[in-house]
Amino acid sequence: MGAARVEHARPELFADPAHGFAWIRMIGALVVIYGHSSPLSGHGDLFPAWWPVQPDEGVLMGFFAMSGFQITESWMRDPHLGRFGVKRVLRLWPPMLTASVGMALIVGPLISELPAGEYFSAHGTWGYVVNNAGLLGLQHELPGVFTDNPWPDAVNGSLWTLPMELLAYAGLFVLLGVGAAKENRRWLAVLALAGLVVWDRYLEQAPGAESAGSLLSVPIESLVAFLVAFALGVVLNLYRIPLSPLAAIAGIAVLVAMPNSIAASFLMAFAVGYAVVVAGHFWPDRLTVPGVWVNGSYGVYVWGFPTQQLLALGGIRNEWLLLACAAPIAYVLGTLSWKYVEDPTMRLRHLLTPAPVAPAEPAAPAAPPEAEQDADPEPAARTGRHHVEPPPAPGGPARAEPPPRPERPSRAEPPRPVGPPRPAEPQATPGSAWRPPPRQVPAPPPGRRPSAPRRPAPREESPLTRRLSGEAGGPQRPVRPPRPDLEETRPFRPRGVDPNRDDPR
Numbered sequence: 332m333g334a335a336r337v338e339h340a341r342p343e344l345f346a347d348p349a350h351g352f353a354w355i356r357m358i359g360a361l362v363v364i365y366g367h368s369s370p371l372s373g374h375g376d377l378f379p380a381w382w383p384v385q386p387d388e389g390v391l392m393g394f395f396a397m398s399g400f401q402i403t404e405s406w407m408r409d410p411h412l413g414r415f416g417v418k419r420v421l422r423l424w425p426p427m428l429t430a431s432v433g434m435a436l437i438v439g440p441l442i443s444e445l446p447a448g449e450y451f452s453a454h455g456t457w458g459y460v461v462n463n464a465g466l467l468g469l470q471h472e473l474p475g476v477f478t479d480n481p482w483p484d485a486v487n488g489s490l491w492t493l494p495m496e497l498l499a500y501a502g503l504f505v506l507l508g509v510g511a512a513k514e515n516r517r518w519l520a521v522l523a524l525a526g527l528v529v530w531d532r533y534l535e536q537a538p539g540a541e542s543a544g545s546l547l548s549v550p551i552e553s554l555v556a557f558l559v560a561f562a563l564g565v566v567l568n569l570y571r572i573p574l575s576p577l578a579a580i581a582g583i584a585v586l587v588a589m590p591n592s593i594a595a596s597f598l599m600a601f602a603v604g605y606a607v608v609v610a611g612h613f614w615p616d617r618l619t620v621p622g623v624w625v626n627g628s629y630g631v632y633v634w635g636f637p638t639q640q641l642l643a644l645g646g647i648r649n650e651w652l653l654l655a656c657a658a659p660i661a662y663v664l665g666t667l668s669w670k671y672v673e674d675p676t677m678r679l680r681h682l683l684t685p686a687p688v689a690p691a692e693p694a695a696p697a698a699p700p701e702a703e704q705d706a707d708p709e710p711a712a713r714t715g716r717h718h719v720e721p722p723p724a725p726g727g728p729a730r731a732e733p734p735p736r737p738e739r740p741s742r743a744e745p746p747r748p749v750g751p752p753r754p755a756e757p758q759a760t761p762g763s764a765w766r767p768p769p770r771q772v773p774a775p776p777p778g779r780r781p782s783a784p785r786r787p788a789p790r791e792e793s794p795l796t797r798r799l800s801g802e803a804g805g806p807q808r809p810v811r812p813p814r815p816d817l818e819e820t821r822p823f824r825p826r827g828v829d830p831n832r833d834d835p836r
Contacts, residue, residue: 337613
């Protein structure tokens with residue numbers, strides 16, 4: 332995920348950014364469980380109200396910033412609106428539907444105060460499944476479930492941020508549809524971020540919490556605040572803004588030093604959003620583990636709240652004991668959710684993505700027939716011949732050098748039969764005539780004497796031969812000395828050289 336954004340001086344020290352983001356999301360999901368432990372055990376808020384950074388709220392800001400950054404990266408790798416929408420559905424719905432159906436149809440009838448028949452016939456039982464499947468109209472209660480808990484009736488309060496995530500996906504879908512990812516239209520993402528910041532500042536100064544009301548089950552004020560962090564992640568990816576650990580640490584330090592105020596809430600989205608993106612790219616490589624151990628953060632998030640409610644129903648009223656019991660159980664449930672729900676459904680995305688087409692390799696140019704006959708990778712080593720270039724004619728133009736021939740792979744030679752080692756062929760020296768190697772005489776079979784070599788029969792000379800040699804009638808000509816064997820004196824001539832070129836006639 333955007334591994335090329337940062338050029339590390341020592342890249343072997345840092346993990347893949349996708350793995351770093353997985354670690355941060357898992358830690359954030361466990362921090363959310365920590366933040367819910369005190370109110371679900373009946374002890375109020377776990378964090379003092381005067382803290383400028385509420386860890387659970389800061390974690391949610393980080394979630395949205397990472398989501399905006401990574402989803403934009405997914406679009407840059409596969410810019411197709413249809414596949415983009417299907418990928419978002421496969422990521423968001425399966426874990427949430429599994430948790431909702433499991434609580435409504437399996438856990439609910441076991442712990443409800445109503446009889447099983449009355450529970451399944453109640454309108455609220457099936458309304459819980461249907462409304463949560465629609466995601467925008469969430470329902471948090473099941474008939475007779477958790478009615479006596481310190482936080483009564485709420486089955487899964489963690490689902491309240493999922494409709495905001497869905498609306499963030501929809502907004503990004505519209506931006507990408509109008510070309511906000513193109514280089515000449517990236518300003519649309521900046522304009523959206525600026526508009527959200529102005530809206531968020533206006534709602535922040537309005538009196539009363541959530542004074543803007545809600546869209547179905549989505550509180551408007553929280554929605555706009557989280558959309559600022561999401562849009563920041565989108566802009567960080569589109570503009571490839573430099574990621575500096577020093578800048579991220581400085582932003583968090585300034586945020587912690589500020590008192591809890593409107594200015595601090597404004598800075599938190601930018602400081603936390605930038606910090607989590609930087610941390611994902613600078614995550615230590617020594618903390619790399621198999622993905623199955625850290626990829627289940629979404630399952631931990633959606634199963635953490637019901638797990639804590641079940642433990643509170645069992646009588647646990649200490650926030651630290653509730654945290655110690657709920658965190659490992661939620662982690663196991665989240666890991667199982669990843670292995671058997673999220674990973675199988677996310678693999679379906681690859682059925683929609685076209686396979687990359689490998690570039691065709693250019694074909695090697697075909698050699699002409701002469702090159703096929705003459706191309707010999709090691710002619711001198713196998714035949715002992717030496718290419719002797721004839722001297723140019725006196726006064727004539729210099730002979731142009733032939734262009735270099737393309738290299739061709741050596742032809743595979745057939746395997747030679749195993750036998751006694753052949754004697755080394757004599758290597759010719761430059762300027763000497765080539766002689767054929769001595770003929771190998773096969774060894775006689777055992778028990779048989781070798782036969783004497785046959786002498787060639789004397790060749791009978793014809794009258795024309797005798798006449799030319801002066802033995803027959805006719806004018807006597809000077810007797811020429813007998814010519815030696817042509818094979819012994821004739822120099823090797825390369826193909827294409829005129830044999831009569833040096834003839835004085």
